[in-house]
Amino acid sequence: MWLAEIFVSPKKTVLDPQGEVIKKTLGSLGYKNIEDVKQGKYFQVVINSPKKPAETIKKICQQLLVNQIIEDYTFKLEKIR
Numbered sequence: 001m002w003l004a005e006i007f008v009s010p011k012k013t014v015l016d017p018q019g020e021v022i023k024k025t026l027g028s029l030g031y032k033n034i035e036d037v038k039q040g041k042y043f044q045v046v047i048n049s050p051k052k053p054a055e056t057i058k059k060i061c062q063q064l065l066v067n068q069i070i071e072d073y074t075f076k077l078e079k080i081r
Contacts, residue, residue: 001046001081002053008066008073009040041065046080053077 010016019037026034043065047053057075066073 001048003078003080004045004047004057004075006043006061006073006075007040008071009038011070011072014070
């Protein structure tokens with residue numbers, strides 16, 4: 001069994017309105033050194049695949065979890081059983 005932690009965020013070239021609001025709010029709270037904020041998504045997927053779990057997770061991301069036109073993703077796998 002594997003635990004996949006998947007991180008999805010807007011591409012650097014895509015405007016992130018929620019990230020901009022968070023950045024401005026942090027500035028108003030006194031955090032003046034914040035250069036950029038990107039809001040993203042986080043998924044945990046447990047997969048029972050003894051062979052090539054990374055390939056399966058890539059397919060899941062590309063087919064369902066990520067809009068590849070405006071989002072990038074990374075993931076890490078951890079063997080849990």
